[in-house]
Amino acid sequence: MSQPGNTHFTRKVSDVSDGKMGGTAEPSQTRQVARGAPLLIAALSFSLLTGASYGETSMERGEAMYLQHCAACHQPDGKGIPGFFPSLAGHPRVNSDHPEKIQEYLAAIIFGYHGGLIVNRQLYSGRMPPIGQLGRLNDGELLDLINYQRQSWGNSARAVTAAELAEARSKKR
Numbered sequence: 001m002s003q004p005g006n007t008h009f010t011r012k013v014s015d016v017s018d019g020k021m022g023g024t025a026e027p028s029q030t031r032q033v034a035r036g037a038p039l040l041i042a043a044l045s046f047s048l049l050t051g052a053s054y055g056e057t058s059m060e061r062g063e064a065m066y067l068q069h070c071a072a073c074h075q076p077d078g079k080g081i082p083g084f085f086p087s088l089a090g091h092p093r094v095n096s097d098h099p100e101k102i103q104e105y106l107a108a109i110i111f112g113y114h115g116g117l118i119v120n121r122q123l124y125s126g127r128m129p130p131i132g133q134l135g136r137l138n139d140g141e142l143l144d145l146i147n148y149q150r151q152s153w154g155n156s157a158r159a160v161t162a163a164e165l166a167e168a169r170s171k172k173r
């Protein structure tokens with residue numbers, strides 16, 4: 001069933017690609033479409049120049065940093081690769097609100113971890129790099145990243161506090 005509205009729309013689009021100004025389409029609409037492309041390009045290059053792509057909210061910044069520092073191993077969807085990189089989605093320690101479990105989890109991110117793990121009945125014997133200790137991320141960035149993981153991909157743990165992060169950092173291993 002073709003609706004009269006659809007026919008009208010198709011006609012306007014083909015008018016634009018023919019390069020006709022006016023014609024059967026309303027002139028104002030045709031000009032708007034033609035002006036859209038340069039504006040979009042200007043907006044994109046502005047965000048690249050200013051680095052605005054890091055995002056406004058804690059979740060947006062956390063996601064950007066997760067993609068940069070963790071996703072190569074744990075994957076963009078947080079599901080990891082079974083047998084190589086544990087899934088952070090549904091990981092019991094990532095989801096725990098228990099202070100001791102939070103300290104263990106923070107220690108893995110700050111100091112790295114190796115020596116074997118069993119997560120969701122799967123064995124891991126790889127090596128997690130000491131991301132939080134390498135000086136690439138300050139505490140605010142690390143908190144954004146950590147809390148992004150705790151509230152993404154179906155995870156729904158409470159946010160970790162700056163005091164908890166400081167406590168984990170102060171522990172020598």
Ligand code: HEC
Binds near residue numbers: 114149
């Ligand atoms: C180079 C690959 C790699 C990168 C990058 C990486 N990880 Fe890991 N991660 C691992 C491996 C491998 C393990 C499992 C360690 C083992 O098998 O003993 C792991 C384990 C973990 C665990 C589970 C620890 C536990 O106690 O169960 C968490 C949480 C974690 N990573 C978070 C992160 C976060 C957050 C980042 C980014 C800041 C990150 N990882 C970056 C490879 C990586």
